[in-house]
Amino acid sequence: MNETDKLLAIKLIHTIIWAFFVFVICYVLYSGITNQVNTFTWVGIGLIIGEGLILLVFKMFCPLTLLARKYSDSKKENFDIFLPNWLAKYNKFIFTSIFIVGLLLVVIRFIQNQ
Numbered sequence: 001m002n003e004t005d006k007l008l009a010i011k012l013i014h015t016i017i018w019a020f021f022v023f024v025i026c027y028v029l030y031s032g033i034t035n036q037v038n039t040f041t042w043v044g045i046g047l048i049i050g051e052g053l054i055l056l057v058f059k060m061f062c063p064l065t066l067l068a069r070k071y072s073d074s075k076k077e078n079f080d081i082f083l084p085n086w087l088a089k090y091n092k093f094i095f096t097s098i099f100i101v102g103l104l105l106v107v108i109r110f111i112q113n114q
Contacts, residue, residue, distance in 0.1 A: 007071040007080075014064040015082040018091075021051060025099045032105025037113075041106060048099055060092070 001009075024044040031041040058066065068080035078088035087094070 003071045007068055010064055010068045010071070011080055011082055014062070014068070014080055017064070018081060018083070021048065022095060024048060025095050025102065028106060029098055029102030032102045032109055035109045035113075037106050037109050045103060045106070055092075 024047055028041060028044050028048065031037050031044075055062065062080075065080045072079050076085055076088075078085045081088055083091070
């Protein structure tokens with residue numbers, strides 16, 4: 001497998017994982033908005049916190065981004081994922097904000113339902 005194919009494989013895997021986490025973040029938000037807090041909500045929160053810890057360990061870089069760096073010297077924000085450049089650039093800010101809103105709503109609902 002040549003370097004171009006390896007980068008393509010990393011981009012594809014990275015995009016699939018990104019889409020999964022976006023789904024989880026949106027599910028947490030949905031759970032908080034609709035007061036449908038369940039086991040999946042708590043598992044989702046745990047997954048997102050786990051992802052955040054991984055990012056902290058890797059100095060706010062996804063490990064797949066670091067791996068993709070071996071196969072590209074591009075300076076673009078989206079060199080390692082199939083996203084528009086603006087979304088790749090602001091991805092952490094956008095989805096962390098959505099997650100925090102969802103998490104706050106879930107906590108409020110949890111307290112209200114006690």
